[in-house]
Amino acid sequence: MKSFIYTLAVLASSSLFAQENKYFQSIVGTWVxxxxxxxxxxxDDSGNCKWYKEDVITAAFSYELSPTSIACNINQSSPHYQALRLMENTATSRFNYNENAESVENYCYYVNGITAEILSLTSQSGGVYVLQKQTNPFINQYYEKIIGTWIERDSKNGDDKWIFNADKTAEVYLKGKLFAKYDKYEIVRTSEECRHTTFYDDIYILKMEENALTSPTDYKIENVGPIVYDCSYINGIEDELISLSSTVKGGPPLILIRQKSLGDH
Structure with a gap:
Protein backbone atom coordinates (compact mmCIF):
# COMPACT_ATOMS: atom_id res chain seq x y z
CA MET A 1 0.00 0.00 0.00
CA LYS A 2 2.82 2.39 0.92
CA SER A 3 4.51 1.57 -2.39
CA PHE A 4 1.27 2.36 -4.24
CA ILE A 5 0.90 5.72 -2.46
CA TYR A 6 4.56 6.55 -3.17
CA THR A 7 4.04 5.74 -6.86
CA LEU A 8 1.01 8.03 -7.02
CA ALA A 9 3.02 10.81 -5.36
CA VAL A 10 5.87 10.42 -7.86
CA LEU A 11 3.44 10.44 -10.79
CA ALA A 12 1.72 13.56 -9.46
CA SER A 13 5.07 15.27 -8.95
CA SER A 14 6.21 14.33 -12.47
CA SER A 15 2.94 15.61 -13.94
CA LEU A 16 3.32 18.91 -12.07
CA PHE A 17 6.92 19.32 -13.25
CA ALA A 18 5.96 18.55 -16.85
CA GLN A 19 3.13 21.08 -16.71
CA GLU A 20 5.37 23.81 -15.25
CA ASN A 21 8.12 22.99 -17.75
CA LYS A 22 5.61 23.27 -20.61
CA TYR A 23 4.60 26.75 -19.47
CA PHE A 24 8.24 27.78 -19.00
CA GLN A 25 9.17 26.66 -22.51
CA SER A 26 6.08 28.34 -23.99
CA ILE A 27 6.71 31.75 -22.42
CA VAL A 28 10.27 32.11 -23.76
CA GLY A 29 10.38 34.67 -26.56
CA THR A 30 9.36 38.24 -27.37
CA TRP A 31 5.79 39.30 -26.68
CA VAL A 32 4.20 42.51 -27.99
CA ASP A 44 14.65 34.20 -21.99
CA ASP A 45 15.32 30.58 -21.04
CA SER A 46 17.53 31.59 -18.08
CA GLY A 47 14.67 33.02 -16.03
CA ASN A 48 15.13 36.68 -17.03
CA CYS A 49 12.51 39.09 -18.33
CA LYS A 50 13.01 42.56 -19.77
CA TRP A 51 10.46 45.21 -20.63
CA TYR A 52 11.05 47.46 -23.64
CA LYS A 53 9.39 50.66 -24.81
CA GLU A 54 10.27 51.61 -28.40
CA ASP A 55 13.26 49.21 -28.23
CA VAL A 56 14.64 50.90 -25.09
CA ILE A 57 14.81 48.74 -21.97
CA THR A 58 12.59 50.07 -19.17
CA ALA A 59 12.78 47.30 -16.57
CA ALA A 60 14.64 44.05 -15.90
CA PHE A 61 13.41 41.15 -13.78
CA SER A 62 13.97 37.55 -12.92
CA TYR A 63 10.80 35.49 -13.23
CA GLU A 64 9.12 32.36 -11.90
CA LEU A 65 6.17 30.31 -13.14
CA SER A 66 4.46 28.16 -10.54
CA PRO A 67 0.98 27.28 -9.22
CA THR A 68 2.17 28.53 -5.83
CA SER A 69 3.86 31.80 -4.94
CA ILE A 70 4.14 32.75 -1.27
CA ALA A 71 5.49 36.18 -2.17
CA CYS A 72 2.46 36.80 -4.39
CA ASN A 73 0.05 35.18 -1.92
CA ILE A 74 -1.09 32.76 -4.60
CA ASN A 75 -1.78 29.10 -3.94
CA GLN A 76 -3.56 27.39 -6.82
CA SER A 77 -4.93 23.89 -6.28
CA SER A 78 -4.14 22.70 -9.80
CA PRO A 79 -0.92 22.74 -11.88
CA HIS A 80 -3.10 23.82 -14.82
CA TYR A 81 -3.28 27.26 -13.19
CA GLN A 82 -0.04 29.19 -13.09
CA ALA A 83 1.20 32.34 -11.41
CA LEU A 84 3.82 34.54 -13.06
CA ARG A 85 6.06 36.37 -10.60
CA LEU A 86 8.41 39.09 -11.84
CA MET A 87 11.11 40.04 -9.33
CA GLU A 88 12.96 43.33 -9.61
CA ASN A 89 16.01 44.42 -7.63
CA THR A 90 14.98 47.84 -6.32
CA ALA A 91 18.60 48.92 -5.81
CA THR A 92 19.38 48.64 -9.53
CA SER A 93 15.88 49.44 -10.82
CA ARG A 94 15.18 52.07 -13.44
CA PHE A 95 12.12 53.02 -11.38
CA ASN A 96 12.53 55.46 -8.50
CA TYR A 97 11.63 53.43 -5.44
CA ASN A 98 11.65 55.21 -2.10
CA GLU A 99 14.41 54.47 0.38
CA ASN A 100 12.12 52.30 2.53
CA ALA A 101 11.25 49.93 -0.32
CA GLU A 102 11.95 46.21 -0.03
CA SER A 103 15.11 44.94 -1.73
CA VAL A 104 12.93 42.98 -4.20
CA GLU A 105 9.73 44.29 -5.75
CA ASN A 106 7.29 41.62 -6.92
CA TYR A 107 4.90 41.93 -9.86
CA CYS A 108 2.35 39.14 -9.78
CA TYR A 109 0.02 37.85 -12.49
CA TYR A 110 -2.38 34.97 -13.03
CA VAL A 111 -1.64 33.19 -16.30
CA ASN A 112 -4.92 32.88 -18.19
CA GLY A 113 -3.21 30.99 -20.98
CA ILE A 114 -0.10 30.64 -23.13
CA THR A 115 -0.34 29.47 -26.72
CA ALA A 116 2.10 29.58 -29.62
CA GLU A 117 0.81 33.09 -30.42
CA ILE A 118 -0.95 34.58 -27.36
CA LEU A 119 0.05 35.25 -23.74
CA SER A 120 -2.89 36.30 -21.54
CA LEU A 121 -2.30 37.57 -17.99
CA THR A 122 -4.40 39.07 -15.21
CA SER A 123 -2.73 41.21 -12.57
CA GLN A 124 -3.75 40.91 -8.94
CA SER A 125 -5.46 44.28 -9.27
CA GLY A 126 -7.65 42.85 -12.04
CA GLY A 127 -5.97 44.33 -15.12
CA VAL A 128 -5.90 42.05 -18.15
CA TYR A 129 -2.85 41.98 -20.42
CA VAL A 130 -2.91 40.31 -23.82
CA LEU A 131 0.41 40.00 -25.65
CA GLN A 132 1.11 38.52 -29.06
CA LYS A 133 4.27 36.57 -29.79
CA GLN A 134 6.65 38.33 -32.13
CA THR A 135 7.81 36.06 -34.89
CA ASN A 136 10.40 37.16 -37.36
CA PRO A 137 11.13 35.22 -40.54
CA PHE A 138 14.61 36.74 -40.84
CA ILE A 139 15.70 35.59 -37.38
CA ASN A 140 14.20 32.12 -37.81
CA GLN A 141 15.91 31.69 -41.18
CA TYR A 142 19.20 33.02 -39.84
CA TYR A 143 19.20 30.57 -36.93
CA GLU A 144 18.57 27.69 -39.33
CA LYS A 145 21.16 28.74 -41.90
CA ILE A 146 23.98 29.69 -39.53
CA ILE A 147 24.46 26.17 -38.15
CA GLY A 148 27.58 24.53 -39.58
CA THR A 149 31.28 25.13 -40.20
CA TRP A 150 32.34 28.27 -42.04
CA ILE A 151 35.76 29.16 -43.50
CA GLU A 152 37.01 32.74 -43.63
CA ARG A 153 37.22 33.65 -47.31
CA ASP A 154 40.67 35.23 -46.89
CA SER A 155 42.06 32.21 -45.01
CA LYS A 156 45.12 30.94 -46.92
CA ASN A 157 44.92 27.32 -45.87
CA GLY A 158 41.28 27.13 -44.87
CA ASP A 159 42.24 26.77 -41.21
CA ASP A 160 40.54 29.99 -40.04
CA LYS A 161 37.04 28.75 -39.33
CA TRP A 162 33.90 29.50 -37.35
CA ILE A 163 31.66 26.70 -36.08
CA PHE A 164 28.06 27.45 -35.08
CA ASN A 165 26.35 24.58 -33.27
CA ALA A 166 22.63 23.80 -33.02
CA ASP A 167 22.69 24.33 -29.23
CA LYS A 168 23.74 27.97 -29.87
CA THR A 169 27.35 27.48 -28.79
CA ALA A 170 30.21 28.36 -31.15
CA GLU A 171 33.97 28.06 -31.62
CA VAL A 172 36.43 30.10 -33.67
CA TYR A 173 39.72 28.66 -34.92
CA LEU A 174 42.59 30.80 -36.22
CA LYS A 175 45.46 29.07 -38.02
CA GLY A 176 44.02 25.77 -36.90
CA LYS A 177 44.11 26.61 -33.18
CA LEU A 178 41.10 27.24 -30.94
CA PHE A 179 40.89 31.01 -30.49
CA ALA A 180 37.49 31.52 -28.88
CA LYS A 181 34.89 29.23 -27.32
CA TYR A 182 31.47 30.85 -27.00
CA ASP A 183 28.95 29.55 -24.48
CA LYS A 184 26.09 31.23 -26.33
CA TYR A 185 25.29 33.13 -29.49
CA GLU A 186 22.15 35.12 -30.23
CA ILE A 187 20.69 36.97 -33.20
CA VAL A 188 19.00 40.11 -31.90
CA ARG A 189 17.72 43.54 -32.91
CA THR A 190 18.91 45.30 -29.76
CA SER A 191 21.61 44.47 -27.22
CA GLU A 192 22.48 46.31 -24.04
CA GLU A 193 25.73 44.35 -23.82
CA CYS A 194 26.69 45.27 -27.38
CA ARG A 195 25.46 48.84 -26.80
CA HIS A 196 23.78 48.80 -30.16
CA THR A 197 20.26 48.80 -31.56
CA THR A 198 19.29 48.31 -35.19
CA PHE A 199 16.30 50.13 -36.58
CA TYR A 200 16.04 48.42 -39.97
CA ASP A 201 13.83 45.39 -40.54
CA ASP A 202 16.56 43.39 -42.29
CA ILE A 203 19.61 44.20 -40.13
CA TYR A 204 20.44 42.21 -37.00
CA ILE A 205 23.24 41.80 -34.49
CA LEU A 206 25.14 38.58 -33.87
CA LYS A 207 25.95 38.60 -30.15
CA MET A 208 28.45 35.98 -28.95
CA GLU A 209 29.08 35.40 -25.25
CA GLU A 210 32.35 33.98 -23.91
CA ASN A 211 33.49 33.21 -20.38
CA ALA A 212 36.85 34.95 -20.02
CA LEU A 213 37.85 32.59 -17.20
CA THR A 214 37.67 29.52 -19.46
CA SER A 215 38.53 31.17 -22.76
CA PRO A 216 41.53 29.96 -24.79
CA THR A 217 42.34 33.67 -25.21
CA ASP A 218 44.36 35.15 -22.34
CA TYR A 219 42.07 37.94 -21.21
CA LYS A 220 42.95 40.31 -18.38
CA ILE A 221 39.90 39.76 -16.21
CA GLU A 222 40.28 43.05 -14.36
CA ASN A 223 39.88 44.88 -17.68
CA VAL A 224 37.07 42.92 -19.32
CA GLY A 225 35.15 41.17 -16.52
CA PRO A 226 34.21 37.48 -16.45
CA ILE A 227 31.91 37.64 -19.49
CA VAL A 228 33.12 38.96 -22.85
CA TYR A 229 30.73 39.88 -25.68
CA ASP A 230 31.74 39.87 -29.35
CA CYS A 231 29.19 41.69 -31.50
CA SER A 232 28.80 41.99 -35.27
CA TYR A 233 26.22 43.41 -37.64
CA ILE A 234 24.77 40.72 -39.87
CA ASN A 235 24.90 41.91 -43.46
CA GLY A 236 23.42 38.63 -44.59
CA ILE A 237 23.33 34.87 -44.05
CA GLU A 238 22.79 32.74 -47.12
CA ASP A 239 23.04 29.00 -47.69
CA GLU A 240 26.72 29.25 -48.65
CA LEU A 241 27.87 32.65 -47.32
CA ILE A 242 27.82 34.82 -44.18
CA SER A 243 28.73 38.52 -44.21
CA LEU A 244 29.48 40.27 -40.89
CA SER A 245 30.63 43.79 -40.00
CA SER A 246 32.16 44.88 -36.71
CA THR A 247 30.02 47.04 -34.41
CA VAL A 248 33.19 48.59 -32.97
CA LYS A 249 35.54 49.35 -35.87
CA GLY A 250 35.20 49.99 -39.57
CA GLY A 251 36.83 48.12 -42.41
CA PRO A 252 35.68 45.56 -44.93
CA PRO A 253 33.13 42.91 -43.86
CA LEU A 254 34.17 39.46 -42.76
CA ILE A 255 33.05 36.90 -45.34
CA LEU A 256 32.57 33.28 -44.30
CA ILE A 257 32.08 30.45 -46.80
CA ARG A 258 30.30 27.27 -45.75
CA GLN A 259 32.62 24.28 -45.48
CA LYS A 260 31.24 21.46 -47.57
CA SER A 261 31.15 17.95 -46.20
CA LEU A 262 33.11 15.12 -47.82
CA GLY A 263 29.98 14.04 -49.65
CA ASP A 264 29.46 17.46 -51.28
CA HIS A 265 30.83 18.21 -54.73
Whole structure:
Protein backbone atom coordinates (compact mmCIF):
# COMPACT_ATOMS: atom_id res chain seq x y z
CA MET A 1 0.00 0.00 0.00
CA LYS A 2 2.82 2.39 0.92
CA SER A 3 4.51 1.57 -2.39
CA PHE A 4 1.27 2.36 -4.24
CA ILE A 5 0.90 5.72 -2.46
CA TYR A 6 4.56 6.55 -3.17
CA THR A 7 4.04 5.74 -6.86
CA LEU A 8 1.01 8.03 -7.02
CA ALA A 9 3.02 10.81 -5.36
CA VAL A 10 5.87 10.42 -7.86
CA LEU A 11 3.44 10.44 -10.79
CA ALA A 12 1.72 13.56 -9.46
CA SER A 13 5.07 15.27 -8.95
CA SER A 14 6.21 14.33 -12.47
CA SER A 15 2.94 15.61 -13.94
CA LEU A 16 3.32 18.91 -12.07
CA PHE A 17 6.92 19.32 -13.25
CA ALA A 18 5.96 18.55 -16.85
CA GLN A 19 3.13 21.08 -16.71
CA GLU A 20 5.37 23.81 -15.25
CA ASN A 21 8.12 22.99 -17.75
CA LYS A 22 5.61 23.27 -20.61
CA TYR A 23 4.60 26.75 -19.47
CA PHE A 24 8.24 27.78 -19.00
CA GLN A 25 9.17 26.66 -22.51
CA SER A 26 6.08 28.34 -23.99
CA ILE A 27 6.71 31.75 -22.42
CA VAL A 28 10.27 32.11 -23.76
CA GLY A 29 10.38 34.67 -26.56
CA THR A 30 9.36 38.24 -27.37
CA TRP A 31 5.79 39.30 -26.68
CA VAL A 32 4.20 42.51 -27.99
CA UNK A 33 1.34 44.29 -26.21
CA UNK A 34 -1.79 44.33 -28.35
CA UNK A 35 -2.81 47.78 -27.09
CA UNK A 36 0.64 49.33 -27.57
CA UNK A 37 2.91 47.60 -30.05
CA UNK A 38 5.86 49.73 -28.88
CA UNK A 39 5.80 47.78 -25.60
CA UNK A 40 7.51 44.39 -25.52
CA UNK A 41 8.17 41.80 -22.84
CA UNK A 42 11.11 39.50 -23.56
CA UNK A 43 11.46 36.24 -21.60
CA ASP A 44 14.65 34.20 -21.99
CA ASP A 45 15.32 30.58 -21.04
CA SER A 46 17.53 31.59 -18.08
CA GLY A 47 14.67 33.02 -16.03
CA ASN A 48 15.13 36.68 -17.03
CA CYS A 49 12.51 39.09 -18.33
CA LYS A 50 13.01 42.56 -19.77
CA TRP A 51 10.46 45.21 -20.63
CA TYR A 52 11.05 47.46 -23.64
CA LYS A 53 9.39 50.66 -24.81
CA GLU A 54 10.27 51.61 -28.40
CA ASP A 55 13.26 49.21 -28.23
CA VAL A 56 14.64 50.90 -25.09
CA ILE A 57 14.81 48.74 -21.97
CA THR A 58 12.59 50.07 -19.17
CA ALA A 59 12.78 47.30 -16.57
CA ALA A 60 14.64 44.05 -15.90
CA PHE A 61 13.41 41.15 -13.78
CA SER A 62 13.97 37.55 -12.92
CA TYR A 63 10.80 35.49 -13.23
CA GLU A 64 9.12 32.36 -11.90
CA LEU A 65 6.17 30.31 -13.14
CA SER A 66 4.46 28.16 -10.54
CA PRO A 67 0.98 27.28 -9.22
CA THR A 68 2.17 28.53 -5.83
CA SER A 69 3.86 31.80 -4.94
CA ILE A 70 4.14 32.75 -1.27
CA ALA A 71 5.49 36.18 -2.17
CA CYS A 72 2.46 36.80 -4.39
CA ASN A 73 0.05 35.18 -1.92
CA ILE A 74 -1.09 32.76 -4.60
CA ASN A 75 -1.78 29.10 -3.94
CA GLN A 76 -3.56 27.39 -6.82
CA SER A 77 -4.93 23.89 -6.28
CA SER A 78 -4.14 22.70 -9.80
CA PRO A 79 -0.92 22.74 -11.88
CA HIS A 80 -3.10 23.82 -14.82
CA TYR A 81 -3.28 27.26 -13.19
CA GLN A 82 -0.04 29.19 -13.09
CA ALA A 83 1.20 32.34 -11.41
CA LEU A 84 3.82 34.54 -13.06
CA ARG A 85 6.06 36.37 -10.60
CA LEU A 86 8.41 39.09 -11.84
CA MET A 87 11.11 40.04 -9.33
CA GLU A 88 12.96 43.33 -9.61
CA ASN A 89 16.01 44.42 -7.63
CA THR A 90 14.98 47.84 -6.32
CA ALA A 91 18.60 48.92 -5.81
CA THR A 92 19.38 48.64 -9.53
CA SER A 93 15.88 49.44 -10.82
CA ARG A 94 15.18 52.07 -13.44
CA PHE A 95 12.12 53.02 -11.38
CA ASN A 96 12.53 55.46 -8.50
CA TYR A 97 11.63 53.43 -5.44
CA ASN A 98 11.65 55.21 -2.10
CA GLU A 99 14.41 54.47 0.38
CA ASN A 100 12.12 52.30 2.53
CA ALA A 101 11.25 49.93 -0.32
CA GLU A 102 11.95 46.21 -0.03
CA SER A 103 15.11 44.94 -1.73
CA VAL A 104 12.93 42.98 -4.20
CA GLU A 105 9.73 44.29 -5.75
CA ASN A 106 7.29 41.62 -6.92
CA TYR A 107 4.90 41.93 -9.86
CA CYS A 108 2.35 39.14 -9.78
CA TYR A 109 0.02 37.85 -12.49
CA TYR A 110 -2.38 34.97 -13.03
CA VAL A 111 -1.64 33.19 -16.30
CA ASN A 112 -4.92 32.88 -18.19
CA GLY A 113 -3.21 30.99 -20.98
CA ILE A 114 -0.10 30.64 -23.13
CA THR A 115 -0.34 29.47 -26.72
CA ALA A 116 2.10 29.58 -29.62
CA GLU A 117 0.81 33.09 -30.42
CA ILE A 118 -0.95 34.58 -27.36
CA LEU A 119 0.05 35.25 -23.74
CA SER A 120 -2.89 36.30 -21.54
CA LEU A 121 -2.30 37.57 -17.99
CA THR A 122 -4.40 39.07 -15.21
CA SER A 123 -2.73 41.21 -12.57
CA GLN A 124 -3.75 40.91 -8.94
CA SER A 125 -5.46 44.28 -9.27
CA GLY A 126 -7.65 42.85 -12.04
CA GLY A 127 -5.97 44.33 -15.12
CA VAL A 128 -5.90 42.05 -18.15
CA TYR A 129 -2.85 41.98 -20.42
CA VAL A 130 -2.91 40.31 -23.82
CA LEU A 131 0.41 40.00 -25.65
CA GLN A 132 1.11 38.52 -29.06
CA LYS A 133 4.27 36.57 -29.79
CA GLN A 134 6.65 38.33 -32.13
CA THR A 135 7.81 36.06 -34.89
CA ASN A 136 10.40 37.16 -37.36
CA PRO A 137 11.13 35.22 -40.54
CA PHE A 138 14.61 36.74 -40.84
CA ILE A 139 15.70 35.59 -37.38
CA ASN A 140 14.20 32.12 -37.81
CA GLN A 141 15.91 31.69 -41.18
CA TYR A 142 19.20 33.02 -39.84
CA TYR A 143 19.20 30.57 -36.93
CA GLU A 144 18.57 27.69 -39.33
CA LYS A 145 21.16 28.74 -41.90
CA ILE A 146 23.98 29.69 -39.53
CA ILE A 147 24.46 26.17 -38.15
CA GLY A 148 27.58 24.53 -39.58
CA THR A 149 31.28 25.13 -40.20
CA TRP A 150 32.34 28.27 -42.04
CA ILE A 151 35.76 29.16 -43.50
CA GLU A 152 37.01 32.74 -43.63
CA ARG A 153 37.22 33.65 -47.31
CA ASP A 154 40.67 35.23 -46.89
CA SER A 155 42.06 32.21 -45.01
CA LYS A 156 45.12 30.94 -46.92
CA ASN A 157 44.92 27.32 -45.87
CA GLY A 158 41.28 27.13 -44.87
CA ASP A 159 42.24 26.77 -41.21
CA ASP A 160 40.54 29.99 -40.04
CA LYS A 161 37.04 28.75 -39.33
CA TRP A 162 33.90 29.50 -37.35
CA ILE A 163 31.66 26.70 -36.08
CA PHE A 164 28.06 27.45 -35.08
CA ASN A 165 26.35 24.58 -33.27
CA ALA A 166 22.63 23.80 -33.02
CA ASP A 167 22.69 24.33 -29.23
CA LYS A 168 23.74 27.97 -29.87
CA THR A 169 27.35 27.48 -28.79
CA ALA A 170 30.21 28.36 -31.15
CA GLU A 171 33.97 28.06 -31.62
CA VAL A 172 36.43 30.10 -33.67
CA TYR A 173 39.72 28.66 -34.92
CA LEU A 174 42.59 30.80 -36.22
CA LYS A 175 45.46 29.07 -38.02
CA GLY A 176 44.02 25.77 -36.90
CA LYS A 177 44.11 26.61 -33.18
CA LEU A 178 41.10 27.24 -30.94
CA PHE A 179 40.89 31.01 -30.49
CA ALA A 180 37.49 31.52 -28.88
CA LYS A 181 34.89 29.23 -27.32
CA TYR A 182 31.47 30.85 -27.00
CA ASP A 183 28.95 29.55 -24.48
CA LYS A 184 26.09 31.23 -26.33
CA TYR A 185 25.29 33.13 -29.49
CA GLU A 186 22.15 35.12 -30.23
CA ILE A 187 20.69 36.97 -33.20
CA VAL A 188 19.00 40.11 -31.90
CA ARG A 189 17.72 43.54 -32.91
CA THR A 190 18.91 45.30 -29.76
CA SER A 191 21.61 44.47 -27.22
CA GLU A 192 22.48 46.31 -24.04
CA GLU A 193 25.73 44.35 -23.82
CA CYS A 194 26.69 45.27 -27.38
CA ARG A 195 25.46 48.84 -26.80
CA HIS A 196 23.78 48.80 -30.16
CA THR A 197 20.26 48.80 -31.56
CA THR A 198 19.29 48.31 -35.19
CA PHE A 199 16.30 50.13 -36.58
CA TYR A 200 16.04 48.42 -39.97
CA ASP A 201 13.83 45.39 -40.54
CA ASP A 202 16.56 43.39 -42.29
CA ILE A 203 19.61 44.20 -40.13
CA TYR A 204 20.44 42.21 -37.00
CA ILE A 205 23.24 41.80 -34.49
CA LEU A 206 25.14 38.58 -33.87
CA LYS A 207 25.95 38.60 -30.15
CA MET A 208 28.45 35.98 -28.95
CA GLU A 209 29.08 35.40 -25.25
CA GLU A 210 32.35 33.98 -23.91
CA ASN A 211 33.49 33.21 -20.38
CA ALA A 212 36.85 34.95 -20.02
CA LEU A 213 37.85 32.59 -17.20
CA THR A 214 37.67 29.52 -19.46
CA SER A 215 38.53 31.17 -22.76
CA PRO A 216 41.53 29.96 -24.79
CA THR A 217 42.34 33.67 -25.21
CA ASP A 218 44.36 35.15 -22.34
CA TYR A 219 42.07 37.94 -21.21
CA LYS A 220 42.95 40.31 -18.38
CA ILE A 221 39.90 39.76 -16.21
CA GLU A 222 40.28 43.05 -14.36
CA ASN A 223 39.88 44.88 -17.68
CA VAL A 224 37.07 42.92 -19.32
CA GLY A 225 35.15 41.17 -16.52
CA PRO A 226 34.21 37.48 -16.45
CA ILE A 227 31.91 37.64 -19.49
CA VAL A 228 33.12 38.96 -22.85
CA TYR A 229 30.73 39.88 -25.68
CA ASP A 230 31.74 39.87 -29.35
CA CYS A 231 29.19 41.69 -31.50
CA SER A 232 28.80 41.99 -35.27
CA TYR A 233 26.22 43.41 -37.64
CA ILE A 234 24.77 40.72 -39.87
CA ASN A 235 24.90 41.91 -43.46
CA GLY A 236 23.42 38.63 -44.59
CA ILE A 237 23.33 34.87 -44.05
CA GLU A 238 22.79 32.74 -47.12
CA ASP A 239 23.04 29.00 -47.69
CA GLU A 240 26.72 29.25 -48.65
CA LEU A 241 27.87 32.65 -47.32
CA ILE A 242 27.82 34.82 -44.18
CA SER A 243 28.73 38.52 -44.21
CA LEU A 244 29.48 40.27 -40.89
CA SER A 245 30.63 43.79 -40.00
CA SER A 246 32.16 44.88 -36.71
CA THR A 247 30.02 47.04 -34.41
CA VAL A 248 33.19 48.59 -32.97
CA LYS A 249 35.54 49.35 -35.87
CA GLY A 250 35.20 49.99 -39.57
CA GLY A 251 36.83 48.12 -42.41
CA PRO A 252 35.68 45.56 -44.93
CA PRO A 253 33.13 42.91 -43.86
CA LEU A 254 34.17 39.46 -42.76
CA ILE A 255 33.05 36.90 -45.34
CA LEU A 256 32.57 33.28 -44.30
CA ILE A 257 32.08 30.45 -46.80
CA ARG A 258 30.30 27.27 -45.75
CA GLN A 259 32.62 24.28 -45.48
CA LYS A 260 31.24 21.46 -47.57
CA SER A 261 31.15 17.95 -46.20
CA LEU A 262 33.11 15.12 -47.82
CA GLY A 263 29.98 14.04 -49.65
CA ASP A 264 29.46 17.46 -51.28
CA HIS A 265 30.83 18.21 -54.73
Missing amino acids: HRKDTNVKWVF
